Amino acid sequence: MKNILSTILLILPMIFYSQNYTSYFTGDITDVITNPQYGVCLMGGATEHDEAMKWFLQKADGGDVVVLRASGSDGYNNYFFSELGVTINSVETLVIHNAAGGIDPYVLQQVENAEAIWFAGGDQYNYVSYFKDNAMETILNNHINIKQAVIGGTSAGMAIMGGYYFDAENGTVTSSQALNNPYNAKVSLGFHDFLEVPLLENVITDTHYDDPDRRGRHTVFLARFATELGERSFGIACNEYTAVCIDENGEASVYGDYPNYEEYAFFLQANCVADFQPEDCSEGNPLIWMGQDDAIRVYKVPGTNFGTNTFNISDWKTGSGGTWENWFVDNGAISYVPGENPNCDLLGVTTNKGIDVSVYPNPFSSRIYMEYTSDIGYILYDIFGKEIKKEKSFTSERIDLAYLSAGIYFLKITSGSKTKLIKLIKE
Secondary structure, eight states: OHHHHHHHHHHSOEEEEOSSEEEEEEEOSSOOOOOOOOEEEEEOSSSOOHHHHHHHHHTTTTOEEEEEESSOOSTTHHIIIIISOOOOSEEEEEEEOSHHHHTOHHHHHHHHHOSEEEEOSSOHHHHHHHHTTSHHHHHHHHHHHTSOOEEEEETHHHHTSSSEEEOOTTOOOOHHHHHHOTTOTTOOEEESSSOOOTTOTTEEEEOOTBTTBOHHHHHHHHHHHHHHHOSOOEEEEEOTTOEEEEOTTOEEEEESOTTTSOOEEEEEEEOSSSSOSOSBOOTTSOOBBOTTTTSEEEEEEEOBTTOOEEEETTTTSEEESOEEEEEEEETTEEEEEEOOOOOGGGGTOOOSOOOOEEEEOSSBSSEEEEEESSOEEEEEEETTSOEEEEEEEEOOSEEEOTTSOSEEEEEEEEETTEEEEEEEEEO
8 A cells, every 4th residue: 555655646746836936746756867868849839749749758768857937837747747658757847936936946956857858938038037147057058968958948938949049028029120120129139148059059049930920020130140240140930830859960850730731940041152141230220131132041841740841950951841942131021032952062161060079989888089180178077967077188099987987978079169069878
């Protein structure tokens, strides 16, 4: 009887109220450590797509899932835990009420222990103001870059995933408002100072792309970054019932119910020409971004039930099942015409190139060896992101690690401004 009662207690939902957060817990209260996989799941803002969510949960490898939100309650708990047929240890929804809740020790510990993190919809400025520039930001970035575990979000949760982001500090902005004044106070943007998601460093996302039509404002976001940073900008967007799931190789699978419904994902990039910046992106004036009627190249991908159509954001040119379009803006009016794959190779344009280094053996028992072609440094982390060993300038070929306990570790290799993360297993 005792064992049966114990099992029942473990699976019954529990609710814990605090002044700064509310916890809704379903599953086993005992933390487990599994071997999660990297992945990013971006959802367009309406009902979640079941197959995309199964993809997300499978990346957790049976571990613990944490849902972060600033409003609402436990709507994800049963859906994740028992309705999708993917075995996980637990689901905990943490509704954060204020900035203090974002750095509460219990909240931080639960997020640190998670094998998968999901951001619900709502107001993305809550996430920015509660989680940015504090301990939560560090834990979230360790989850992505050190633990290399899956993360995702819908609507506001998708909006914060890019290295560039619209923070909605001054409320939402319509396409018309943004196109007619790219520096409208509502066009409040941030870049390279919040989440550090691999492959999304120069990407800004947008959601609810079909209702209301947000293509115009998303184009303005790209125009602002291209103007202010002098770099080609990129975007990923989803119609409301569409999802994009990105694996460790940059392969983005698009989920939806096409052809029954017009459900698409969009992959935008400033055209790879020498003069890619807008002709006029200034305060008080309508946006002009023409190029040769191809200022922005867009790959439009219909979402299918099992994500069979794809686009690879490691090169931003390889896709299947979609069509290319050219977008351009004349005096605040946006146009869309059929286009073609941008031939960025002609300009020597490359994206997401890593460091030429190999590490072996993996798994290892006492030492690892590295072969590399340029000066490198490295930091070795444990599974929780704690720094174990660091070399700013590495000149050897061998690292002795016999003293480590068996388990999972992460090796962050640096060369100049480039980084490469490798998951290691100590036997």
